[in-house]
Amino acid sequence: KKDTDIKDLINSFSSSTNDIPSTKKIIITFLNVIKDRKPYTSSYITDELTKLFNLTEEQRSRSYENSKDSIFITRIRSARYSLKNSNYIEEISQATYQITSMGLDLLDDNQKEMEEELEDIEEVIDPFEIMSEKSGELRKELAQSLLQQIKKAHWRKLEYIIVELLMAMGYGDGKITGKTNDGGIDGVIKEDKLGLDNIYLQAKRWDNSIGRELVQSFSGALDDMGAKKGVFITTSHFTKNAIDYADRLQSKKIILIDGERLAKLMIDYDIG
Known part of the structure; x- marks a missing residue:
């Protein structure tokens, strides 16, 4: 299995309209965080994603207008749901996740194949972004x-x-x-x-x-x-x-x- 450079992967995907990573970026980075097939809690994954995206505390906690919900956390939830729904990860216990064989196969794909597969992932439409x-x-x-x-x-x-x-x-x-x-x-x-x-x-x-x-x-x-x-x-x-x-x-x-x-x-x- 080839060694994937997480930073390069992050930079390879198109940026969001603001300085908070898009759901698409989060999906692949999420998989890289847990690619060693060990179980990880959602809080640990969130902390790792924050570090990898080099987010400030303001960016991590920034909320939607007229809402207390963090934009970043909401996008992580959307990414997690999409990954789980597509069988790239599984929830082995409450709020604890592990990558599947399909998830590892996705990371093994080249950039073009990875982007094509991401297009097929059923992403959750972020209700707060739509409402806003x-x-x-x-x-x-x-x-x-x-x-x-x-x-x-x-x-x-x-x-x-x-x-x-x-x-x-x-x-x-x-x-x-x-x-x-x-x-x-x-x-x-x-x-x-x-x-x-x-x-x-x-x-x-x-x-x-x-x-x-x-x-x-x-x-x-x-x-x-x-x-x-x-x-x-x-x-x-x-x-x-x-x-x-x-x-x-x-x-x-x-x-x-x-x-x-x-x-x-x-x-x-x-x-x-």
Whole structure:
């Protein structure tokens, strides 16, 4: 039997889309860890795989979004199930595995034959990866739908939304200001019960980009109110000059929220 270089095998397979090894890489490396035909526990195999892939503690423990499940451990489980299902390994006792004759034969194959056989292995589709991918697609579609609905609605709807949103985010009680004599202020959030510290809001339901002039005008409105905090929200986007201007402000803080971020926050806080 030829001596297989595990490191070369790892590098020979295509990499995953991130820095955590794919299930395909794990399958062959898994077999190499136990190729001496001795029984090994799943914890030992996991530790050996971590060393062979030279993973950091962060990479090993990194989890899926909105889940505590480790990506690496989940992929090991998928690889283990595929190997067991294809009779390349057997579980001789609880969480203890041993390579089979078929597994040894697979390791004895050349690179091309090995890859061809791997294609035939029934791999488990990682449910967390599928959920994460589909969740991202759904969020994107929902965000686009939300923005379209806002743009079609009465202009005042956006003002109510931004006040609801800031309140849902925990910034205090809020209200819509009257359109007359508001100085460009569409809403106000009272961060404390007495209104000693307020956040002033402006909403623009636009398709065109928001430039520096409009942000500067909002800044002037804050000065007239003696305010130090403002949030400017639009259904479109801000120009680079507008963003740079807001970032350079020293005497006050203006947060700019474009349509994409607005929609994401609405989804996150169940608004609209």
